[in-house]
Amino acid sequence: MGADTPQLPVIYLSDQTLKPGDEKWVEVRSDVRKALEDYGAFEVSYDRVSEELKKSVLDAMIELFELPVEAKQRNVSPKPYTGYSTHNGLSESLGIQDSNVLEKVNEFTQLLRPDCEGNKTMSETIQKFSEKLAELDVMVRRMVIESFGIEKYFDEHLKSTNYRLRLMKYVAPPDVDANVAVGTKDSDDGGNTNTTANADAGDIANGIAKVHIDDDANAKGDVCTGVGTNHNGDDVNTGDCANVKSNVDVGTNVSAKSSVGADVNIGTIADVKANTGTRTSATVGVSDSVKANGGADDEEKKLGLPSHTDKNLLTVLYQYEIEGLEVLTKDEKWIRLKPCHNSFVVMAGDSLYALMNGRLSRPFHRVRVTERKKTRYSIALFSTPNGDYIIEPPKELVDEKHPRLFKPFTYVDLMSFYHTEAGRRPRSTLHAYCAVSGA
Ligand SMILES: O=C(O)CCC(=O)C(=O)O
Ligand SMILES: [Fe+2]
Numbered sequence: 001m002g003a004d005t006p007q008l009p010v011i012y013l014s015d016q017t018l019k020p021g022d023e024k025w026v027e028v029r030s031d032v033r034k035a036l037e038d039y040g041a042f043e044v045s046y047d048r049v050s051e052e053l054k055k056s057v058l059d060a061m062i063e064l065f066e067l068p069v070e071a072k073q074r075n076v077s078p079k080p081y082t083g084y085s086t087h088n089g090l091s092e093s094l095g096i097q098d099s100n101v102l103e104k105v106n107e108f109t110q111l112l113r114p115d116c117e118g119n120k121t122m123s124e125t126i127q128k129f130s131e132k133l134a135e136l137d138v139m140v141r142r143m144v145i146e147s148f149g150i151e152k153y154f155d156e157h158l159k160s161t162n163y164r165l166r167l168m169k170y171v172a173p174p175d176v177d178a179n180v181a182v183g184t185k186d187s188d189d190g191g192n193t194n195t196t197a198n199a200d201a202g203d204i205a206n207g208i209a210k211v212h213i214d215d216d217a218n219a220k221g222d223v224c225t226g227v228g229t230n231h232n233g234d235d236v237n238t239g240d241c242a243n244v245k246s247n248v249d250v251g252t253n254v255s256a257k258s259s260v261g262a263d264v265n266i267g268t269i270a271d272v273k274a275n276t277g278t279r280t281s282a283t284v285g286v287s288d289s290v291k292a293n294g295g296a297d298d299e300e301k302k303l304g305l306p307s308h309t310d311k312n313l314l315t316v317l318y319q320y321e322i323e324g325l326e327v328l329t330k331d332e333k334w335i336r337l338k339p340c341h342n343s344f345v346v347m348a349g350d351s352l353y354a355l356m357n358g359r360l361s362r363p364f365h366r367v368r369v370t371e372r373k374k375t376r377y378s379i380a381l382f383s384t385p386n387g388d389y390i391i392e393p394p395k396e397l398v399d400e401k402h403p404r405l406f407k408p409f410t411y412v413d414l415m416s417f418y419h420t421e422a423g424r425r426p427r428s429t430l431h432a433y434c435a436v437s438g439a
Contacts (some may be wrong), residue, residue: 006335008327011175013139014047014342032140033147033360035130040361041327041339041347044316049132049299051341056125058320061377063122065169067112074111082164091170091304093366099165099187101128101380130165133316133344133381133404134436137163140346141383148356151424160389161313163381170376255265293302303423304376305367309428310349310386311414317345322376328364336368350430351385351411357393358405361409407434 008174013029018025035042065072075084075094082095094112098104109119138158145154186299300306302325319325319339326334327347337345353362369376394407417423417433426432 001107006329008039008043008337008345010042010043010045010333010343011035012045013136014045016048025143029147031141032143036144036360038361039327039329040353040363041345041365043134043346044346045342046136046344047128047342048135049318049344051342053098053125053132054318054320056340057129057379058377060122060125061169061379061387063118064112064167065092071112075108077365079412085306088173088301088303090173090302090369091168093166096130096165096167098124098132098162099126100163101125105130127381130163130381133165133318135245136344136346137314137316137381137383140316141352144352144356144360148359149396150396153394155256160385160386161383163383164312164336164380166380168305168321168378168380170367170369171377172372172374173302176302176372195316209370275277302368303366304369307364307365307405309362309430310382311351311411311418313352313355313430314383315345315347315349315380317347317378317380319345320377320379322369322371322374324367324369324376325378326366326368328366330361334366349382350414351391353404354391354409354430354434356388357394357397357402359397359402387412392401393406404436406430407436409434 003277009031011028013028016026018028034043072084072092072094077083077095079097082097084094086092092222094110095106099108102123105123106119109116109123113119141158141340142151142154143149143158158403165328187192307328317325319337323336323339325337325345326336327337327345347365348360348362350362353360367378369374387410390408390410391414392406393404398404414433423429423432
């Protein structure tokens with residue numbers, strides 16, 4: 001690795017003696033603050049999650065993703081995009097709201113695997129893992145809030161938040177070339193097909209599947225061939241986007257070609273294959289904006305998850321062995337993060353960014369898997385503001401030097417806006433939604 005290859009700061013948070021107020025705590029706290037200012041993210045060296053627990057969670061994920069697609073599709077949520085979703089035929093994810101609460105995890109496992117004997121153990125494993133990651137999340141949020149001298153708000157802040165866990169499975173695109181970079185700027189996303197197509201089972205029958213574009217879905221380049229909603233949960237902002245009108249041929253090799261010249265590869269994930277094998281073609285409704293862009297971005301189709309910012313407060317993420325996560329620096333360079341046993345990634349999302357009046361950053365990031373024939377699993381805990389919690393910076397963070405950047409908003413309203421055309425199109429949904437003009 002060259003000397004000028006950017007890397008995320010690594011912060012050691014395993015120390016059991018690390019206590020608020022201690023000298024060491026104060027020192028680490030300023031490292032956390034600096035990392036979040038500079039990158040909006042950092043790697044944490046954290047050994048408080050045992051290898052055994054991580055392995056059990058991985059086993060649970062493998063079992064859950066192996067379930068028939070019909071079972072996974074039962075993972076729906078009243079909140080859009082927080083249930084089962086897929087992207088580009090390269091990734092799938094499942095979401096568990098309030099994963100730190102055992103009954104909630106139980107409901108999830110029961111729903112996917114009714115009356116399965118192993119549910120109790122699996123639920124306990126997932127809940128325990130969430131709890132461990134939540135401890136890390138709380139520690140980091142406490143440090144952030146303290147670092148701005150506004151700790152008097154911390155308890156109230158903590159009470160107004162909840163957690164969601166996302167389990168993710170990725171494969172590399174079939175024609176992946178590990179040596180070819182996908183581009184270095186998020187603005188590469190500009191030419192993306194933002195096709196989010198859900199094929200109804202009924203349409204799949206005789207060779208022709210009508211794939212309808214779901215305007216409310218948001219991941220770019222999504223062609224979800226009947227395997228559920230589009231991947232990106234509520235925390236994904238895919239940045240610039242365009243809708244695509246294309247004819248998609250979906251054959252047994254499950255590849256699709258759009259009329260705008262982009263090859264859309266679908267179906268390297270087993271379930272997608274199984275579910276699309278009998279189709280011969282699909283018509284995807286498309287708008288004019290992509291034509292104006294001259295076509296979909298091929299490279300975008302190789303992403304397991306497109307470039308986005310998370311919408312929540314803080315994300316704590318663990319990658320199992322296979323790399324793929326890339327984080328964009330302020331000067332638009334992608335940092336590719338190497339998975340490591342005790343290494344978690346912490347990222348700030350739009351909600352924390354707005355709450356701190358823009359005094360931290362929140363990074364664009366994406367997933368690009370390049371290891372052929374290997375399955376990548378990752379898992380992330382998202383802390384999110386409660387539905388009715390008004391996100392606005394404390395008065396201490398607003399002054400002449402730091403004018404208010406955003407009008408007060410709720411996370412739920414930001415998400416609703418995000419799931420509209422106007423909310424998806426801009427690179428920053430947050431700014432489009434509530435930036436104070438002239439700030
Ligand atoms: O799988 C990963 O490494 C990243 C997932 C992610 O960014 C997300 O779920 O928002
Ligand atoms: Fe993300």
